[in-house]
Amino acid sequence: MKLWLFRLIAISLPVLFLLLLEYSLRLMVPAAPLPLFKPYPANPAYLVTEAQIVQRYFPKGASVPRVTLEPSFVLKDKPANGIRLVVQGGSTAAGYPYGMGAALAGMLEQRLRRTFPERPVEVINTALSAVNSYTLLDFADEIIALKPDAVLIYAGHNEYLGLLGVGSTYLAANSPWATRWLLRLRQLRSVQLLEQGYQQLLPAPTKVENSRTFMAQVARDKNIALDSATFKAGITQFQHNMQHLLAHYRAAGIPVYISTIVSNLADQPPFVSPALTxxxxxxxxxxxxxxSQNTNDxxxxxxxxxxxxxxxxxxxxxxxxxxxxxxxxxxxxxxxxxxxxxxxxxxxxDLLRFRAPQAINEQIKGLAEQQAAFLVDSEAAFIANSPHGLVGKSLMLEHVHPNVQGYFLLADSFYRALYQQQAFAAWPNPVPAEIAWQERPLTPAEEHAGYLRILQLTADYPFTVEPQPVTFPTPTSLPEQLAQDHVQGKLDWLSMQSQMAQYYHQQRNGDMLLKTLLIIADALPHDGKANLQAAQILLQAGRQGEAKHYLDRALRTPTPPAQAKVLLQRWK
Structure with a gap:
């Protein structure tokens, strides 16, 4: 008996010491873990996504990829009759290179508000470039806390060369199990300080390295042959993480809509292949x-x-x-x-796996069936809408990112799936695709800015061996000039959109003015004036239900405009 007691004490002492060390460090070095959603200082009624959330996966002081999460706003208290969706995924789900207007969240929110004009609609974006199934799983508990009506997932291209991918320079461990535990351990203050100390011993990255695109920085194990050990590890990683993720949502009673993924087949040569002899x-x-030039049989x-x-x-x-x-x-x-x-x-x-293999889509279909998730077959939609069924440049910008038409098709696939399942009960006003396309929440300046960003992306690895200088075409219109100034850092996004609104006002283009003002209001929930202006122009267009959404938001601001209160009295 004494021997067993001695062994128990011997085992317990190191554990107690580590616990004491951890809590002491927390008292001496207070540093809360980076949250996915944080209070929005400009309007206490809202939470906002953490733009620098990717820093969660790196020690303090480490070289962090230039990957940010575009701000997405969510009411702290979910309305009783509200519709709340959360989008998860990588850069395609986030709308790269156009931004939120092309993202699943942006396009779906705009269309669903038209569909449910009497209900508050929130489609919250948590998708960002370069992340894979580890990040999706890591976000799950914070997403469940929002009590969404459904989670929408478009992911799978980054399992090899994304953050924590099996072939990435940002690899954490060699197995899904070990990586998930490492992510949990990084929440401990003692582990954080150890990583920071180690980080101080490493050489700082050069300016040249920091100036490269993420695709140029991330590739570690460049050659990943089909059915090799690393290839199989990528499939296993995706399968294990997504299985945990879908099961987690299922246990929480949250429906999941998960999509097959699409890549450019017809107009994207393989990145790495033996040369032709x-x-x-x-x-x-x-x-x-x-x-016909042959002369004999x-x-x-x-x-x-x-x-x-x-x-x-x-x-x-x-x-x-x-x-x-x-x-x-x-x-x-x-x-x-x-x-x-x-x-x-x-x-x-293709040995350089920036495009997901077919096995990823096979996993998605199998996981959807296994975990009772709703399958959205976006790949089939792209095939059906491509010339001769060959997905290429008619819908894709480069290897995996759609153009504006492709992004609309992706959002339309999710919209149709939600409608087919009659999510959120009755659909009072389904919006035809033709109308939704005309009202897509993107200005011409944003669309041109996306084109310019693709010029920058394709001027570096793996599209070229060495980075090439980028020369933008001479602007031929005000939207193109504003887009170029924005991409070059001379003009912020809000200033670009505000000048677009002034331009449409001068041109007396009411439809485009309305679209632009709504885009601005959605980006500024704390701005009572912007949301009042959106409500007023919607009322002029006879869209009372949607106007109520912006009027309510104007009244939630810290200093509600007096005119908003007057309009509300008339409403009542």
Whole structure:
């Protein structure tokens, strides 16, 4: 008995010492963990997302990627008849490169407010660039605390080369289990101080490193072959984390709508692949020679023989670039299905995995069924709306980010899924896609700014070997000039939008003026004047239900405008 007591004391003493150390450090070095939602100083009625939330995953003083969470506002007290959704995901869910207006949260909130004009609608964005399933899981408890009516998820491209990805420079541990525990341990003050001490011993990053895009900084294990150990680790990581995430929401009674993900197949060559041999180049060139130029029957069969040789080589060696070139040849011949098969293989065999493999979508479908989540098949929607069913530049900007039409299609896929399930009970005023497209919450200046950001992104790795200087095209209109000034840091977002509103007022373009004023009001819930102005112009347009939302928000501000009180009295 005494021996067991001695062993218990021997084990307990280190634990007690660590607990004492932790609580002592908390008293001496008070530092609350960075919250996902924090009080909004400009309007106590709201919480706002933490823009620098990515710092949660790095020791103090460490080099942190330039990744920020765009502010999203949520009422501290959920209205009794309110509709509240939360969006999770990476840069596509966040609307990159256009911003909140193209994000799932922005496009859905605008359309759902039109659908439910008598109910407060909040679609809260927690998506940000470079994050993957670890971050989604890490946010879950704070999202559940908001009591959302549903969570919407679009994620999967960053499991390999995102933060904590298996092939990333920002890798935390070699297994999902170990990484999740490390994230929990980082909440301890003792662990935080140890990491900070270690960080002081590391050399500071150079200015050149800090100036590169995230894609240029993140790739560590650049070559990840299909079915390799690292490839399988990425799939396992996604499966385990998402299984925990969906089960967590299911236990909390929160419906989840999870989407398949989309990538550019037809117009994005593989990032890393063996080069074509001279023989392969010659054979591909031979395929381009029109059959009509052949002079005898024997030579007419030659292209088919060459095609078979190239196809066999591509399949046998897993040659990504050869698959891509064969896909282009079949595309030119009007054989879309065969072209797609080669394009898919080109993506699957691409050694630099900035595009998720098909296995991720297979996991998403399986997890949705297993965890009773609602599947949103955005990939099928993109295929159905692409020429010949080949997803390419008609809907995509580069490898994974949609253009404005693509972003609208993504939001429309979620909207249709919500409508099909009759989420939030009866839908009094479903908004047709044609109207929603015309009213999309993006100004031309924001759309042009997105185009310029893509020029910057594609001027660095992996689109080019070395970073290239970026020359913007000469602006041909005021929106383009404002967009360029904004991207170059000469003009902040609010000033750009305010000048756009003045421009539309001068042009007497009522529709665009209304859109711009609503965008400004949504960005400034603490500004009573901006929200009153939005309510007034909506009333002029005969949209009383939506006007009430902005009028209520104007009255929630610390100093409500007198005119808002007058309008409310008339309303009653």
């Amino acid at each position: 001279t023989t392969q180049q010659q054979q591909l060139h031979q395929l381009q020679i029109p059959t 024997a030579s007419k069969t030659a292209p088919q023989q060459v095609l078979q040789v190239l196809t066999d080589e591509a399949n046998a060696t897993g040659h990504a670039l050869l698959h891509y070139e064969l896909g282009q040849w079949y595309r030119q011949q009007g054989q879309a299905e065969r072209a797609k098969q080669h394009f898919v293989q080109a993506r699957e065999q």
